Amino acid sequence: MKFAKFFIGGLCAASMMACGGPKESVVEAWWLPDRDPSNNPVSLFGEVPESIVEELGIQDGIPASMSAYLVKVDGMPILFDTGFGNRLAEGLAEQGVDAAELEYIYLTHLHGDHIGGLMKPDAFPKATVYISRPEFEAWKNMESGNTQQLQLFEMYADRISLFEFGDVLPGGVLPMDAKGHTPGHTVFEVGNYLIIGDLMHGAALQMAYPEYCASFDMNHEDAVASRVKYLQYAKEKGLTLAGMHMPGFVEQ
Numbered sequence: 406m407k408f409a410k411f412f413i414g415g416l417c418a419a420s421m422m423a424c425g426g427p428k429e430s431v432v433e434a435w436w437l438p439d440r441d442p443s444n445n446p447v448s449l450f451g452e453v454p455e456s457i458v459e460e461l462g463i464q465d466g467i468p469a470s471m472s473a474y475l476v477k478v479d480g481m482p483i484l485f486d487t488g489f490g491n492r493l494a495e496g497l498a499e500q501g502v503d504a505a506e507l508e509y510i511y512l513t514h515l516h517g518d519h520i521g522g523l524m525k526p527d528a529f530p531k532a533t534v535y536i537s538r539p540e541f542e543a544w545k546n547m548e549s550g551n552t553q554q555l556q557l558f559e560m561y562a563d564r565i566s567l568f569e570f571g572d573v574l575p576g577g578v579l580p581m582d583a584k585g586h587t588p589g590h591t592v593f594e595v596g597n598y599l600i601i602g603d604l605m606h607g608a609a610l611q612m613a614y615p616e617y618c619a620s621f622d623m624n625h626e627d628a629v630a631s632r633v634k635y636l637q638y639a640k641e642k643g644l645t646l647a648g649m650h651m652p653g654f655v656e657q
C-alpha cells in the first residue's frame with residue numbers, strides 16, 4: 406500500500422467560531438486494490454491510432470486496476486468506493502479500520518464494481534453512504550439495468566446521505582461534479598488528493614489524450630469535458646490523483 410501524509414489548512418472554516426480559527430489537519434491515504442492489477446486492452450478506447458499506441462508504449466494494453474481508497478483525516482477513516490468487496494475488509498483491517506465500525510463511505514458513482522462491497526448484508530452496519538443527488542436520481546429513475554442500485558437503496562434506506570456539489574462533507578471533503586462516466590459521477594478533493602473515480606480507465610493513454618473514452622462512459626462528450634477539466638485542476642493545485650481503475654496513486 407502506498408502511504409502519504411499531507412497537512413491541509415482551513416478545515417475549520419465552516420465552524421470557525423467553534424474551533425477558534427483555521428487548523429492543520431493530517432490527511433493520509435491508502436490505495437486498496439480489490440484484485441491483482443491487469444491491463445485494459447487499447448480496443449476499450451475505440452479507434453486509437455497505431456502511432457499513439459507506439460508513442461505511449463501501450464501495445465500490450467494499459468495498466469489498470471479495480472480499487473477503493475481509504476483516507477484518514479486526523480485519524481477519522483473515510484472509505485471511497487468499495488470495489489466488488491473481494492479484499493476490502495482485509496485492506497481496511499491492515500490499516501487498523503474495522504469495517505463493522507466504519508461510519509463514512511463516499512461513492513464516486515453507482516456501477517457494480519464500486520458498490521459491490523456494500524451488497525453483503527451487514528458488511529458496514531454503522532456506515533452512512535454518501536451519494537451525489539444527480540447520481541442517486543439517475544439510477545432511481547432508470548428504466549432498466551438498475552436492479553443492484555435499487556437493492557442498494559433499499560438496504561441502506563435510512564443510511565444514505567445525498568449531497569450537492571459544493572457541499573463540504575465530514576472530514577472537509579469537497580465533492581465536485583465530474584459527470585459523463587455516469588450522470589452524477591463525482592470527484593472528491595481531500596487534502597492533497599483528488600479521488601477521481603472512473604474519470605480514467607487507462608491513465609497512460611487518457612492523461613496524454615483525454616479525448617479518448619472507454620466504452621463504459623455513458624456520455625462521451627461530458628466525460629471528455631470532465632477529464633480535461635479535472636486533469637487541469639489537479640495539475641494547477643498539485644494534487645495527487647487517486648483513480649479507481651488506475652494502478653495506484655499518480656502524481657500530476
Ligand SMILES: [Zn+2]
Pocket residue numbers: 516518519603649650
Ligand atoms: Zn468502474
